[in-house]
Amino acid sequence: MTWLQPPLRRGFLWLEGLLDRIFGPAWNPLYHLGALGFFYYWIVAVSGIYVYIFFDTGTTEAYRSVEYLTREQWYLGGVMRSLHRYASDGMMLMMGVHMLREFSLDRYRGKRWFTWVTGIPILWLVFACGITGYWLVWDKLAQYVALATTEWLDALPIFGEPVARNFLAPATLDDRFFTLLTFMHIVVPLILLLVLWIHLQRVSRPRINPARGLAIGTFAMMMALSFAHPAVSQGPADLATVPAIVGLDWFYLPAYPLLDIWSGGALWAFVGTLSLLVAALPWMPPMRPVAVAAVDLDNCNGCKRCADDCPFGAVTMQPRTDGQPFEHAAVVDASICVSCGICAGACPTSTPFRRGSDLVPGIDLPQRPLRELRAALEAAASGLQGRTRIIVFNCDHGGDLAMLRTGCRTAINVPCIAALPPSFLDYALSRNLADGVFITGCRDEACYHRFGIRWTQDRIAQRRDPYLRARVPRERIHIYWGGAADRRELLRELDGFAARLATLPAPAVPSRRPASAMRETAQESDVHA
Ligand code: HEM
Ligand code: SF4
Ligand code: SF4
Numbered sequence: 415m416t417w418l419q420p421p422l423r424r425g426f427l428w429l430e431g432l433l434d435r436i437f438g439p440a441w442n443p444l445y446h447l448g449a450l451g452f453f454y455y456w457i458v459a460v461s462g463i464y465v466y467i468f469f470d471t472g473t474t475e476a477y478r479s480v481e482y483l484t485r486e487q488w489y490l491g492g493v494m495r496s497l498h499r500y501a502s503d504g505m506m507l508m509m510g511v512h513m514l515r516e517f518s519l520d521r522y523r524g525k526r527w528f529t530w531v532t533g534i535p536i537l538w539l540v541f542a543c544g545i546t547g548y549w550l551v552w553d554k555l556a557q558y559v560a561l562a563t564t565e566w567l568d569a570l571p572i573f574g575e576p577v578a579r580n581f582l583a584p585a586t587l588d589d590r591f592f593t594l595l596t597f598m599h600i601v602v603p604l605i606l607l608l609v610l611w612i613h614l615q616r617v618s619r620p621r622i623n624p625a626r627g628l629a630i631g632t633f634a635m636m637m638a639l640s641f642a643h644p645a646v647s648q649g650p651a652d653l654a655t656v657p658a659i660v661g662l663d664w665f666y667l668p669a670y671p672l673l674d675i676w677s678g679g680a681l682w683a684f685v686g687t688l689s690l691l692v693a694a695l696p697w698m699p700p701m702r703p704v705a706v707a708a709v710d711l712d713n714c715n716g717c718k719r720c721a722d723d724c725p726f727g728a729v730t731m732q733p734r735t736d737g738q739p740f741e742h743a744a745v746v747d748a749s750i751c752v753s754c755g756i757c758a759g760a761c762p763t764s765t766p767f768r769r770g771s772d773l774v775p776g777i778d779l780p781q782r783p784l785r786e787l788r789a790a791l792e793a794a795a796s797g798l799q800g801r802t803r804i805i806v807f808n809c810d811h812g813g814d815l816a817m818l819r820t821g822c823r824t825a826i827n828v829p830c831i832a833a834l835p836p837s838f839l840d841y842a843l844s845r846n847l848a849d850g851v852f853i854t855g856c857r858d859e860a861c862y863h864r865f866g867i868r869w870t871q872d873r874i875a876q877r878r879d880p881y882l883r884a885r886v887p888r889e890r891i892h893i894y895w896g897g898a899a900d901r902r903e904l905l906r907e908l909d910g911f912a913a914r915l916a917t918l919p920a921p922a923v924p925s926r927r928p929a930s931a932m933r934e935t936a937q938e939s940d941v942h943a
Pocket of ligand 3: 746
């Protein structure tokens, strides 16, 4: 199914770029889809509680009580009903786009399968909430939904007698059924909340609240829609007639028209197969296995930075067993680690100032060790010439920057931009390997590994350990979040940076120090980081 990803990704990149220009990255709704889903859930919950206070369960009372809210109490009850409807639709929309975007970004395969697969029951539960909700109003649409759903349920061999029979005549439909439905309409959202909690078990610090401006903006839009186009019923249900034409909610009831052409069994087979297919996507094809982060106990002092920075909660601190004078050591859960390297970027022992044989950090990626990154940096720098030698550090998900390599520029890729320890910037500039360092990767707020951009900015601004040392000239560092996604802009930023570097006084060229002195420097920078 990965053939679908490139066109979908291109579409999302274009739309994200457009919304970035309109709202800015911090308020771009595409970067807050899961959080918006949660926000809509809470609007649905609060408005639902209000509607429930006035709701009467019963074949005639249900419709009447909802009509009372809509007509007599339109200024509050009617608005609450409309908010309940539109926030539910919003949740469905957000969920659909969120799912497509995660798929297009390839954030659902490999170790990330768990979050994807737990999304499938969420889909079912959200549909179940919507269907029972439409049913409760007991208008003509509810009658259609009731008949169609029960006929559909009757295709399953779980009910003794056909449930649909209850909806064929007034005599067989009783109030207790409404009480049961109301109960389900309350319990299913609670189960949904539980499954949402499970959904987020493998993402640390999940973003469950959208940016304030985005929340206020989308809430204001829903309020405006609630006044301009309030949710209304479609006339009382009448079991003596069969509803001929009803206005369907295409967010929640798109499968229902299929029941006119397919049997209930065929529709179950269709939605069941579709769900299984979507749940199996992470293995179609499976991701190529990559070695996970490995801890070197001799170099781990139990500082916990790797556990704090890991975006997937793959590192835990466990009591030590190796007799070292530290209480804890880092332990990586191989079933969760996605090999992003952010932990290595956070470890205080990941400093390139250490001698070649000694560059073994407390935690590192075996297939892309920091020792090799330092070697790559030194090799790339040795080929640079001119007064504006720039080293570009790019993340694997920021695209291919091979086109950048010229006599005075070179690009080095890291798995995630936060896999780059800040001491490497210090190393590149203080050892005069380059005149400037350019950092790029995914688009702002859209980091493939979730925290790469945030941690990098915080480390450079000295808000988060490991700090970039104060001695590093910040004017020789330039950050541009956009990578190859916005190639022309990237080149413009690079040219602008080079022009600024050309105006700076030439840095003092350090003399090479003997190896023994280098060992001292290593200890000094270990302590600092
Ligand atoms: C109302 C429904 C849903 C809500 C509220 C929701 C919420 C969230 C949130 C808050 C995150 C974490 C975002 C972050 O901080 O990086 C997330 C991640 C994710 N969700 Fe959902 N989600 C919903 C439905 C779904 C569905 C239906 C699927 C797919 C079948 C899905 C797949 C994923 C995936 C793959 C991730 C990314 C995990 C990663 O980065 O490794 N979600 N979701
Ligand atoms: S960051 Fe490094 S030293 Fe600190 S706990 Fe993790 S592996 Fe150990
Ligand atoms: S590489 Fe490190 S930071 Fe990334 S998931 Fe694995 S343990 Fe966490």
